[in-house]
Amino acid sequence: MKHAALAVVMSARAALAAGALPVTLEAAEREALAQRVAEARVKHPEAFKRVGALRQGLAHLDRQKRGPLAPVTSWLNGVPDSTWALADALVFSGEVDPALPRTAQVAWQAGLLEALGGRRDVKTEPLLRAALNAPGLAPPVRRAAADALGRVGTDGAVEALTRAAGSFTGADRLAVLQGMGSCRRLAITALLAQLLARATSEAEQLVLVKALSVNGNRWALETPRGAPRPAEVPRLRSAAAGALVRVYVSSSGRLKTEARDALRVVEAPDTLVLLAQSRALDPAGVDALLGVLAR
Amino acid sequence: MSHSRTWCLAVLLIAGCGERVLPSLQSGAGPVTVLPGTPSVDLRADVDRDGVVDVMGTSDDEGEASWSAARGAVFLPNLDDDSARCRATDASGRPLADALLPSCNDAADEVVNGDDDWKDLARLELMRWPEAPAGTVVRVSLEPAEARVRLFKKTGDRVEVVNPELPLATADLVNGATLYLEGTDLVRDEATWDGFVDVSVRITVAESRYWKGGTYSDTVRLRCAPVLTFHHLLPVETAYATSVPREPDSAAFLRDVRAGLTLANPAITFVTPSLEDQWTQDFFETGYASMPGPGGAQHVMRVFFRSANIEAPQDGSFPMRSAGRIVFTRFRGKDVAGVQQVDLTSSEETQTLNSFGNFETVPPHVTPSRRWPLGRVIRGSVRGYEPDPSFVRMTEAQKYQEPSINVDTSWLLVGHVDETVSFIKASTPRGWIVLANDARLARQMLQDVEARGLGATRLFVGKRWLDDQNNEVNAETTVSAVLANPDVMQASAEAAVKVDEQLAIIKRETGITDAEIVKVPFLHEPVFGGSLAYQPGTVNLFVIDERTVAVPDPHGPVVDGKDLFKTQLEQALAPYQVRVQWVENWNLYHRAAGEVHCGTNAMRAIPSVKWWEVTP
Numbered sequence: 001m002k003h004a005a006l007a008v009v010m011s012a013r014a015a016l017a018a019g020a021l022p023v024t025l026e027a028a029e030r031e032a033l034a035q036r037v038a039e040a041r042v043k044h045p046e047a048f049k050r051v052g053a054l055r056q057g058l059a060h061l062d063r064q065k066r067g068p069l070a071p072v073t074s075w076l077n078g079v080p081d082s083t084w085a086l087a088d089a090l091v092f093s094g095e096v097d098p099a100l101p102r103t104a105q106v107a108w109q110a111g112l113l114e115a116l117g118g119r120r121d122v123k124t125e126p127l128l129r130a131a132l133n134a135p136g137l138a139p140p141v142r143r144a145a146a147d148a149l150g151r152v153g154t155d156g157a158v159e160a161l162t163r164a165a166g167s168f169t170g171a172d173r174l175a176v177l178q179g180m181g182s183c184r185r186l187a188i189t190a191l192l193a194q195l196l197a198r199a200t201s202e203a204e205q206l207v208l209v210k211a212l213s214v215n216g217n218r219w220a221l222e223t224p225r226g227a228p229r230p231a232e233v234p235r236l237r238s239a240a241a242g243a244l245v246r247v248y249v250s251s252s253g254r255l256k257t258e259a260r261d262a263l264r265v266v267e268a269p270d271t272l273v274l275l276a277q278s279r280a281l282d283p284a285g286v287d288a289l290l291g292v293l294a295r
Numbered sequence: 296m297s298h299s300r301t302w303c304l305a306v307l308l309i310a311g312c313g314e315r316v317l318p319s320l321q322s323g324a325g326p327v328t329v330l331p332g333t334p335s336v337d338l339r340a341d342v343d344r345d346g347v348v349d350v351m352g353t354s355d356d357e358g359e360a361s362w363s364a365a366r367g368a369v370f371l372p373n374l375d376d377d378s379a380r381c382r383a384t385d386a387s388g389r390p391l392a393d394a395l396l397p398s399c400n401d402a403a404d405e406v407v408n409g410d411d412d413w414k415d416l417a418r419l420e421l422m423r424w425p426e427a428p429a430g431t432v433v434r435v436s437l438e439p440a441e442a443r444v445r446l447f448k449k450t451g452d453r454v455e456v457v458n459p460e461l462p463l464a465t466a467d468l469v470n471g472a473t474l475y476l477e478g479t480d481l482v483r484d485e486a487t488w489d490g491f492v493d494v495s496v497r498i499t500v501a502e503s504r505y506w507k508g509g510t511y512s513d514t515v516r517l518r519c520a521p522v523l524t525f526h527h528l529l530p531v532e533t534a535y536a537t538s539v540p541r542e543p544d545s546a547a548f549l550r551d552v553r554a555g556l557t558l559a560n561p562a563i564t565f566v567t568p569s570l571e572d573q574w575t576q577d578f579f580e581t582g583y584a585s586m587p588g589p590g591g592a593q594h595v596m597r598v599f600f601r602s603a604n605i606e607a608p609q610d611g612s613f614p615m616r617s618a619g620r621i622v623f624t625r626f627r628g629k630d631v632a633g634v635q636q637v638d639l640t641s642s643e644e645t646q647t648l649n650s651f652g653n654f655e656t657v658p659p660h661v662t663p664s665r666r667w668p669l670g671r672v673i674r675g676s677v678r679g680y681e682p683d684p685s686f687v688r689m690t691e692a693q694k695y696q697e698p699s700i701n702v703d704t705s706w707l708l709v710g711h712v713d714e715t716v717s718f719i720k721a722s723t724p725r726g727w728i729v730l731a732n733d734a735r736l737a738r739q740m741l742q743d744v745e746a747r748g749l750g751a752t753r754l755f756v757g758k759r760w761l762d763d764q765n766n767e768v769n770a771e772t773t774v775s776a777v778l779a780n781p782d783v784m785q786a787s788a789e790a791a792v793k794v795d796e797q798l799a800i801i802k803r804e805t806g807i808t809d810a811e812i813v814k815v816p817f818l819h820e821p822v823f824g825g826s827l828a829y830q831p832g833t834v835n836l837f838v839i840d841e842r843t844v845a846v847p848d849p850h851g852p853v854v855d856g857k858d859l860f861k862t863q864l865e866q867a868l869a870p871y872q873v874r875v876q877w878v879e880n881w882n883l884y885h886r887a888a889g890e891v892h893c894g895t896n897a898m899r900a901i902p903s904v905k906w907w908e909v910t911p
Contacts, residue, residue, distance in 0.1 A: 050768055066574050066889040067647045067709030073822045078760030078768040110823055118782055143824055219788035226781035254678050264792040
């Protein structure tokens with residue numbers, strides 16, 4: 001009864017306020033989310049208060065930024081027990097003030113997504129799936145949605161990211177590809193490798209190399225929560241390294257440099273073997289990289 | 296070249312060169328017949344760079360038409376405001392638009408603005424030719440840069456601008472004339488102008504029984520002084536850090552920086568302008584231009600560059616980063632110039648690269664192909680992610696510290712070269728070392744703590760994330776939590792590799808070795824697809840002098856009563872006799888994606904190396 005009452009309250013609130021993103025959830029999912037938010041609001045009111053306070057301070061943070069966007073993510077990461085406060089802001093209450101500079105709006109939207117993704121809470125998957133497909137997102141926000149969903153790493157996340165990689169076009173597609181590297185699931189690694197093999201534009205190739213670098217990142221994979229399916233990790237790193245070696249020996253310029261760096265970040269055990277097998281394609285390049293890896 | 300001297304020698308000095316020579320003279324040995332003389336035209340400048348124009352001897356005459364590291368005259372881009380006449384507002388008191396703000400300077404008018412302005416002009420002497428016949432036409436040309444220089448003629452107290460379209464008076468040749476050259480701008484694009492000006496005086500003399508008719512000329516080549524930036528081996532003379540209004544953390548930051556300045560040299564001036572923009576490193580860059588002065592010393596004009604940051608592209612009057620206006624509203628003045636160069640159509644995505652945290656100067660070094668005694672510019676720039684091309688063209692056109700060393704900063708959220716590397720003086724054969732971020736070392740240090748069973752040791756003790764409406768969030772975490780954070784580890788692994796590659800480029804370009812690199816440990820975190828210092832980025836420090844650096848307090852884990860990260864850096868710098876002034880910058884800077892270097896700036900001592908003696 002208590003939950004139902006809270007849900008009613010939340011529904012009423014949702015009717016009055018809007019979220020940070022134009023997220024479309026199925027009625028049942030929306031209801032379930034509203035209920036979780038209502039429960040969390042009772043349990044962790046401070047988290048809601050703090051996320052709300054940050055929203056109020058966006059203009060100040062934007063003025064204070066050093067780079068292209070204020071690092072809202074870092075600040076939201078610091079709010080404990082805030083998973084559902086973040087979700088609430090995204091869907092129900094965190095509407096951005098249209099009078100704010102565009103950079104402030106983007107930082108808020110992307111920051112909420114990244115911070116929520118950092119919780120790696122599988123219960124947020126429906127929300128993040130919806131966010132990924134929300135209409136009219138700026139590319140950095142779309143990237144953050146893909147990144148957040150990728151960190152959750154469920155089968156549903158894999159499926160949604162795979163579909164998004166095939167359905168979006170232009171800057172949105174690049175944003176999805178860039179973000180999905182954080183989904184450390186073998187199916188995503190294989191998809192990124194496949195897309196990289198097919199890619200013809202350097203912009204897309206660079207994005208995919210970076211995504212594979214994030215995907216096969218050794219240090220991240222060595223952490224307890226770095227991979228949703230630990231059993232997949234050896235094959236995942238090998239697949240990432242294989243794709244990167246293929247690019248490295250067949251490219252030049254910035255793409256080659258990025259592939260080299262990515263291989264060093266992935267540090268797959270079979271990198272040396274993969275390089276040796278590909279040496280005929282680029283003897284000088286392989287020898288140079290072997291020299292770097294030997295340091 | 297002086298035709299008159301040649302002629303004098305040819306006629307065996309039958310009369311003094313300064314006197315009218317008669318066509319035939321009687322002597323004890325009988326009549327002497329003299330052939331018609333060759334007219335004289337001789338223009339002098341300070342070709343030997345001793346600060347004076349030699350009109351008695353020949354020290355400034357030889358090789359005057361060419362320019363090299365050994366000889367050649369110099370002039371300044373006269374962009375200062377010696378008489379303090381420039382205003383930042385219009386007649387109605389409204390702020391001048393960004394495009395208009397730089398338009399006032401001493402070269403913007405056709406007068407010499409007081410005694411100090413005279414000192415900024417390069418003197419030339421048109422040597423007198425008393426025998427110049429009436430009707431001799433005297434013309435001056437300024438090639439190929441007539442529009443970029445202005446020539447004054449001073450006769451007694453009368454000063455006038457020389458118009459190359461009009462001839463000088465013959466009397467200027469008969470009596471000689473003193474000319475003064477000013478640059479009306481610095482070199483902005485080598486494709487348009489390389490900074491050289493050939494000042495020529497051309498005289499046309501009618502054929503007569505006394506003089507060979509024809510056109511005769513003399514040319515002096517002068518070079519516009521480049522604007523050069525300072526490297527960290529030069530001690531700070533004036534330090535800058537924004538005082539952010541209504542911001543108590545700003546006062547604390549200024550207090551710590553001031554302590555470092557006092558430690559180094561109490562005579563350092565500390566300027567703390569009140570601005571909302573706390574990123575003092577980013578919105579201006581200091582430099583200087585110089586020419587030979589009295590005694591061969593450098594006559595210096597300090598220069599402030601305004602950053603080419605576009606803040607409001609739709610604003611027709613004020614599109615640029617507003618804090619950068621300080622270059623003109625406060626700094627421009629006597630012997631201080633302001634320079635602005637921006638392409639208002641440059642990419643929004645790369646605006647951050649135009650901040651001067653992404654513009655540093657590597658200290659002097661020698662490579663097999665070239666000496667870099669004035670240092671060399673280093674910036675974050677890779678193909679497809681580059682700073683304002685018009686600004687890059689301008690700094691490249693200064694030549695002496697370019698081409699720049701370009702490293703990849705595209706992986707960083709902010710994208711500035713000062714986030715990962717710095718340079719300090721050292722008593723080593725090279726004279727300096729590199730400080731470089733090392734995420735690998737940071738991770739290892741934390742792993743060592745954990746291995747000792749101290750994984751619960753806290754970092755960032757007492758620090759907060761939010762500072763808005765008093766709703767702060769505890770930033771404290773533990774060593775084990777950090778090591779278990781896949782996102783921090785992901786960004787840190789990438790940072791380790793990317794800094795390696797930055798260093799590989801720096802090593803290749805400068806010859807520096809691993810033994811000359813001090814590792815500065817801190818981890819990164821991913822934000823918006825870029826990388827950001829997760830711990831305070833201690834490499835982002837303020838080098839005050841050879842013994843003193845101001846460094847962000849790392850708030851690292853305290854083990855055995857000591858902050859591990861403080862201890863590590865102090866010990867790493869101890870062999871170089873460098874002391875650390877720790878600066879509290881968590882709230883105002885670290886939380887907003889910057890550190891101490893980002894919040895400070897400096898005008899440094901002029902190097903003893905004279906740029907004109909260097910072959911670029």
